[in-house]
Amino acid sequence: MGKLIPLQKLIDLDELQAIQNSFASTVGTSSVIFSPEGVPITYFSNPTGFCSLIQSTDEGKKRCFQCFMRMSRKALKLKEPKILYCFAHGGHFVAPIIIEGVHKGTMFAGQFIPHDFSPEQLKDIEKLAGEINLDPGLLLEKARNMRVVEEDVVWNYSALLLHIVGVLAKLGAQKAGLRRGKDELQKARDELEIRVQERTAELKQGIIERKEAEMTVRKERDTAQRYLDISGVMFVVINSDRKVRLINRKGCEILGYREEDIIGEDWFGNFLPERIRDEVIGAFESLMAGDVESGEYHENPVLTKSGNERVISWHNCILRDEEGNIQGTLGSGEDITGRKQAEEELKKTNQELEKAVDLARQMATRAEAANIAKSEFLANMSHEIRTPMNAVIGFTDMLLDSDLNDSQIDYAETIRSSGNALLSVINDVLDFSKIEAGEMDFEKIDFDPELLVYDVCELTHPRIGTKPVEILCRIGNNLPSHVRGDPGRFRQVLINLMGNSCKFTESGEIELSLDVEEEKDDWVKLHAAIRDTGIGVPKDKLSAIFLPFQQADGSTTRKYGGTGLGLSICKKISKLMAGDVWAESRAPVNQQVPGSIFHFTAWFKKAEDKKVRRFTSVSLSNKKALIIDDNQTNLDILIHLLESVGMRVVALGNGADVVPTLRNALESGDPFDSCIIDIHMPGMSGYEVVKQIRNPQTSIQGFQSTINNQQSSIQSLPVLALSSLMERDAKKCGEAGFDGFLSKPIRRKKLYKMLERMIGKRKVEGKKDKAIKEKIITQYSVREEMKRSARILLAEDNPVNQKLTKMMLTKAGYQVEVADNGKEAFEKYTSSPENFDLIFMDIQMPEMDGFAATREIRKQSTINNHQSSIKRVPIVAMTAHSMKGDREKCIEAGMDDYITKPIKRELVFKILEKWVFRKGFNEF
Amino acid sequence: MNFKELAENLGLEEDEYLELIDLFVEVGKTDLDKLQSGIDDGNAEDVAKSAHSLKGASGNLGLMEFFQIAKEIEEKGRNGQLEGTAEAAQALKERLKAVAEFSRNA
Incomplete structure (x- = not known):
């Protein structure tokens, strides 16, 4: 029975469409029914803008329908409904409609997504748009407005719809069965009149069955009506003449009228606020004209009986009759007035917050500006204070060098220490403001x-x-x-x-x-x-x-x-x-x-390991220095410092006179040995002066002399930079042509060491090409070079200790020569004594022990002493542990000190400082 | 024996230290032979000398147990009392072997 009859013949499609539509309007869920051959047999009720757009191109429609078929087959295989996701990531409740064991069609309900599309899905959709000839931007916009519903909700609604469709189909099948029975009856009447009685009885039976079927349909309709009534959503059907045909209980509740006061009334004229009336009518008319299949989701207020407005969120779709003529619209609306109010309040709060943040930002900017101004002021003040402080400390130093009685010395020292304390406070303040101003x-x-x-x-x-x-x-x-x-x-x-x-x-x-x-x-x-x-x-x-x-x-x-x-x-x-x-x-x-x-x-x-250079120091006594500073106080201090070590000083207050002065001195056969220039001078700065000195044109220009000795030429003159500013720009000084750099206040020992170093270097280098520019000397590099230049003779027989000690000393930066025993140490040292600054001597050694080797070395140097000026080399014993009497034995043998093994770096340095550096450099 | 730590204590890289250890093992063998023959011959001065060398090297390398034993032998040698030095020398031999083993596997 009914096996060959298609679904559309079993079911009253209008009825089915009406049920689909009412579902769509209440839950916003669209639905459609496809034949097993993949042809839709009902309209898509309330399709989403997203799906409609995809189906609007031939390619899109083709893909969409192919996908529906795929999903249909899948659900059919399972023999039960299933929620499946289509090629465009939309969700669908897919249910095969099986009547009496035969697949009659497939219901699709949904066009939903459980969550907003993910970024990956949106990327897919963008790609899809290109493939189906759509504007990606437009499709993405629709995708963003896609309805979001939970799977469970869709499932429940759709299952109900499916149930209704199933009942309708079953009824249809029974009806079809009746129609066929009627045909057979007709045939039988033609053939066998005698069976009229039977046929009449059969017919009667059919009438009863039909009545029963009609009853069932009515019952189903009642169920649908009840469903509409309990819905929490407003539900309105408006005829094309703008009159209300149907409204559910919720609708009446929102508007505050009774159902009979609404039905048959002009919807737009009575239930909408006047200001939006024309616009909404326009939208309605374009729906009526069939321009669009369904209204977009939108929010519009309604006017209640009490004159208030409620904001409603609407879903609209078109209603058609059997011929497909547009009859009106069906709208479902949710009252979102409360939510809107909350949103408004949130917006207002946000605006207030933004205002507050703005104000705070303005205040912060102002505060920051004030802070920078303060830091700049502090930096300037500190500098202004430092300048006179230089004089205070410098002159106190000079005062202390003069003949003073005890209490005067005490007073002067108090001034000096207070001055230094004040200077350090100022330095702190200056540093602090520099850091604050981000200028450090x-x-x-x-x-x-x-x-x-x-x-x-x-x-x-x-x-x-x-x-x-x-x-x-x-x-x-x-x-x-x-x-x-x-x-x-x-x-x-x-x-x-x-x-x-x-x-x-x-x-x-x-x-x-x-x-x-x-x-x-x-x-x-x-x-x-x-x-x-x-x-x-x-x-x-x-x-x-x-x-x-x-x-x-x-x-x-x-x-x-x-x-x-x-x-x-x-x-x-x-x-x-x-x-x-x-x-x-x-x-x-x-x-x-x-x-x-x-x-x-x-x-x-x-840092890379530096090349080792031999440090040669010279006596400053009787050396000639030219000093240039615009500040007379500074000149006085410098003159005092330099003269106190026996130097001859010429002072200038102006950079322009420097080169002529140097030239005159050279011509008169008493050239300068060094030059000290203040960097910050009005007129010609220290940088400019040194550039002039280094310029070969300047040196030779107008100077015809037989003295062609590079050593005394102006160009290679050692020039030291001085600055009272906190700028410690060693690099800039080096580039300008300075050989050394010192910052004020001047520490006298550093000044002397640097001058010794510079003049000594010049002496050694002689005619060396100036293009191979040496690195600028700073107060740090002087001592470093001393350390690196220290050469140590290590006498140690034990190979392990020898190797270990050599490794350690080399790592620390010293130069090490090794002797395996006392005899070798003696030979190595006496063959070239000028090559060693210090000897580390193990005591217990084969061939010749440490004591004997020391005695031999001392004896040898006494013999040679009157012919060579070699100074006494310090010999330091290395003992495993200090045994009683060892020290005496060491001193007796002619050693100077002893050190306990294993050797520690800081001890090595102390020894060197004590026996090599102090002796060599503190003699002035 | 944690060579890495011992090396760090001396401010050396591990492979530098291992180089020193190998040298120590080599030199140590000769010293131990000398020590043994000194003990065999009853020559206290030779015993003290070779033990002194072993003591110095091991102490510098931070091998403190080895150092301690060598130190005791040296003192006994200086005092002319060689009792128990044979056993101590045996202990040093074993330790040196262990150090060699350890270095090979390091």
Whole structure:
């Protein structure tokens, strides 16, 4: 029965369409029914803009229908409904309609997505648009408006719809069965009249069945009506004449009218606010004209009986009669007034917030500007104060060099130390304002961190005064001999932290240790720790002390003084060097020694090993110097400093006179040995002056002389730069042609060392090509070269110890020559004594032990002493452990000192400083 | 024996340290032979000398147990008392072997 009859013959399609439409309008879900051959047998009810657009091109429609068929086959295989996703990522409830075991068609409901399209899906859709000849932008816009519904919700609605379709189809099948029975009856009447009675009875039976079927249909309709009534969504059918044909209970509730007051009334004239009426009518008319299949989702208010407005979110679609003529629209609407109000309020709050943020931003900008102005002012002030301070300190130094009685010395020293203290406060303030203004810059020069640490310890020493405090220094064995960075800043932090420890330590010790913490490619992270046995820092103040203008507590400032800027500057400098400064503290509990450890880390670039050059120093006595500075005070200080080591000084206040003065001196046969120029001068700056000196034209121009000795020519004159500014621009000075650079206030020892170094270098180099420009000398490189130039003879027989010691010394940057026994050491040294600055001598050795070798060396030099000027070489014994009497034996044999094995780097340096550097360079 | 740590203590790279260890093993064998013949001949001065050399090298390399034993032998040699030195020398031989083994596998 009914096996060959297609679904469209079984079901009243209009009825089916009406049910589909009412579903669409209440839940917004579209539906369509396809024949098993893949042809739609009902219209798409309320299709989404997205799907309609895809189906609007031939290619899109083809793909869409092919996909529907695929999904249909899939669902058929399962013999049950399933939610499937199509090629455009849309979701569909796909249900095969099976009547009496035969597949009659497939229902598709949905056109939904459970979540907004993902970015990947949107990318797919964009691609799809190109393939089906659509504007990607348009399709993406529709995709973004795609209806989002949960799968469960779609499933429930669709299952109900499917049930209704199933019932309708079953009824249809029964009806069809009846029609066929009627045909057979007709045939039978023609053939066999005698069976009329039977046929009549059969017919009667058919009438009963039909009535039953009609009853069932009515029942189903009642169910649909009930469904509409309990819906939480407004539901309105408007005829093409704009009159309301149907409204559900929710609709009446929203509008505040009874159903009979609405039905038959003009919808637009009565239930919409006047201001939007024309626009909505326009949209309605274009629906009626069939321009579009369904209205877009939109929000419009309705006018209630009490005169208020409610905002409704609408879904509209067209209703057609059997012939497909448009009859009106069916709209479902949700009351979103509450949600809208909330949105409005949120918007308002957001606007207020934005206003507040704007105001805050303006205030911040103003505050920042004020802060920069303050920092600039501080920087200027500091500079203005520094200039007279130079004079105060310089003249106090001069005063101290003159004949004074004890109390006068005391007064002058107080002035000097107070001046230095004031200078350091000013430096702090200047640094702080520089950091605040973001103007602190860092140099990149190679320096020896080991030497720098010794330097810091040495400089810190005077700050202890008479307190029983010992300063210790520890150098990690892994410390590279050179790193590249800003030695000035590194030193500044160390000095500050050490100074801090000195201030707060009354007795005990302060230890500065430096080691490598981490290495990465070309970079090395150094870690300095300053441990003291001072008063310590309370745990809760450990981080506050690094804030500007803060000390552990207010009374500290009164008792110990200080700006409270030092640690904050240290912290900031460390951060700018990619490191940190922090503190830990031990409280004085359980009889533990209290104290603090301050840590400082910073990253440096690894430096290449430098070539070793021999350092030759000369006496400054009777050397001639030309000094140029526009400031008479500075000139007076310089004259005093230079004359006190026996130099002859000519002072100029103006850069323009420099070259003529140099030329005159050369012509008169008493040329200058060195020149010191202030960088910052009005008129001709120091840079310009040195450029003029270095210019070959200047040197030769108008100067016809038989003296063609390069050594005394103006061009190769050693020139030292001086600056009272905080600029430590060594690089710029080097490029301009300076040989050395010193910053004010001048430390006299440094000045002397640099002059010795420069004049000595010139002497050695002689006619060397000036194009091979030497690196500029800074206060750091002088000591470094001293260290690198130290050559050590190592006498050690044990191959293991020999190799280990040589490795260590070489790593630290010294030059090492090895002798396997005392005899070899003696031979090596006596054959070229000028090649060695120091001998490390093992005691127990075969052939000739350390004592014997030392005695031989001493004997030999006494013999030669009257003919050569070779100075006495320091010999230092290396002993495994200090045995009683060893020291006496060493001294007796002619040794100068001894060192315990295994050798430590810092000890080696101390020995060298004591026996080589001090002797060689502190003689002036 | 953690060579890496010992190397770090001396400020050396591990392979530099291993080079020193190999040298130590080589020189140590000769010293140990000398020590043994000194003990066999009852020559206290030779015993002290060779033990001194072993002590110095091992101490520098941070091999403290080896150092301790060599130090005791040296002191006994200096005092002319060789009792127990044969056993101690045997202990040094074993330790040197262990160091050699360790270095090979490092």
